Structure formats: C-alpha cells, structure tokens
Amino acid sequence: MATAMLSKTVPGVLLGSTSSRRSPLAFSSGCTTRVLRALAPRPAPAGPTSSGRAVALVVRASNEEKEVQYNKEFGYSRKDVILIGVGLIALGYALYYGLQAGGMEPGMAGNWVQLIIFMGICVGWVSTYIFRVATKQMTYVKQLEQYEEAVMRKRVEEMTEAELEQLASEVDADKQRKAAARAAAQQQQQ
Template identity: 55%
Template sequence: MPSLLHVHPNKPIPFLGSSAFPLLLPSTKSTTASFIRGTADPQILHRKEASLFVQNELNNTRSKKLTPFGYTRKDVLLIGLGVTVAGVGLKSGLEFVGVDPLQAGNVVQLVMVLGLTVGWISTYIFRVSNKEMTYAQQLRDYEVKVMEKRLEGLTEAELEALLEQVEEEKQRQASGEQVG
C-alpha cells in the first residue's frame, strides 16, 4: 500500500486503484494538445460536450493556419516596419531631389498621415459594405450554432420530416423560377 508521501499532490488519493473523483482533477494540459498527441483522457472524451469542445478546438486550430495577412503580430510588425521605411525613404528621396529637410519632413508627415487615415477608413467602409464586421460574423456564427443545437435535439422522425419539407421547398422554388 503506498504511503501518503508518494501520492502526487494534484491527484486524489486512489481507493482500490480508482479515483473517487476522476472529473475533479485539475487540468494541467490543453485538451486539444493531448488529443492531438494521443494522450487524451478517455474519461473526458466520452462526454459529448467535451468531445464537441475538442472538435471545435481542432477546427479553430486549423482555421488559425489560414488567417489572412494583417491578423497576426508578425504581420502587424511587418506593416509598421514597411510604413516606417516608406516614410524614411520618401523623406530621403525628397532631400536627394533638393527639397529642404524641414519641408521634406512636413510633406512626408502630411502624406503619411493623410494616406494612412484615408487607407484605414476605406478598409472600414469596405468591410461594412461587405458585412465582414466582427459583430456580423459573430451573429452568423451564433445562428449556425443555434441551428446545429436544434438539429442535435431532433429525433430521427423529426429529421426526416424536416428533410421532406426542405425537398418540397426546393421543388417549389425550382418550379417557381421556371414559371417566372
């Protein structure tokens, strides 16, 4: 019988080889990371909510690999460095052409501030016009999750009836488009 000195401080004391409270163990690892490595705790994975959480986390990690330019720290640093280099280059170019350094600095400051402001506002207007704003995306994601949850709660008979209704609606739309 093991002494209490040899028991790990974060684990409950086992009784006849099994833990009395297996789900109350503090998690020291990411569930997703342990799932990917194949060391996931089977007590967590058998629960439906936890497995859905793992699937969502895996989908999130896959989608993070496909982030567009400008959404990571590296991209922001590169953009900042590029803007700085462009400003210094423009000032040096104006000085090389023969413009007074004070005037060149003023021109560069005016061009950069106006250019960046107009550029930033135009991206905002573009996102608004395409409905790619954060709130709109969150609302779409919420609606999808609510529909998935509702579909999960339906029985087989209800699902079949719903599929029949969808097929009927498709046929109505197809016949309506042919007539119109």
C-alpha cells in the same frame, strides 16, 4: 486557511485574490464561458490594507480543450505587424530623402512626409473599415452567423428521425415549388 481547504476539497478549482469587490466566477462549459458573481471569505493578511478580499474560483466543466485556431491572413501575426511597421518607416525615409533629392528643404520635406504617411494610414484604415461594413465582414456579424449556425445544429441534433424525415420532405417540396415558380417566370418573360 479557507483557500487551502477549498483547493483540497474541490478538484480542478483555481484560487486567486481579487479586489475588495465581488469577484467574477468564470464557469466554462465547452466553448462558452459564463461569469458568475461570488464572494468567498478569505483570511486577511496582517496590515492596514486587509479589508474584505474575495477569492476567484475558476471551475472547468469538462477536461476537453478546444484547439486554438489562429488567423493565417496577412496582418494578424506579430511578424506581419513588425513588417508593416518597418515598411512604413522605410517608406518615410525614402520619401524624405526623395523629396530632398528633388530640391525640397529638409524641414519642409519632413512635414510633407508626415502628412503623406499620416493621411495614407488614416485613409487606408478607414477604407478597410468601410469595405468590411459593405461586405458584412464585421466581428458582430460573424459572431451572429456562428451563433445562429450553432443553434440550428443543436436543434437538428435534438430532432427525432421522424421529424428529420418530415423536415427533409418539406425542404424537397419547397425546392420543387421554387423551381416551378422560376420556370413559370421564365415562360412569362419569353
């Protein structure tokens, strides 16, 4: 009864049952989602498991939906993952029968294939991680850069014309100062 009243009185509210703990209330505005805690009374169904249940409310702040952008690089789609798996299996079979053709016993060939494939995957994965750390292409670093960019964009949007002109003049003065310092450094080197 309480869920029916809530869904009729509040447009755009999605209701669902959760565990007996407080349910998260997700509030989305633009690209950010805030999770709030709420406990709403709900009539309990008959039976021994009818102890306090909560209702999760999801409210959308705007009707604007951002378009989802998918990663188009190799290895990020289901098709690519399936191709990688099939390739590893084919490599295993090729190594197995290749080692047998070279005169190795089937049991020993299987052990070597397992060792080679396992070590190849481990070394390959660890090397990609080390590469991402070295080039600062980790998820946290990217998220931090995106956040800083969004904050700066928001600050520029909130600036008045006079503040923007003053900022532009400061940037030009800084560029001229750096160019003069480079020119002086080049003259000292010669």
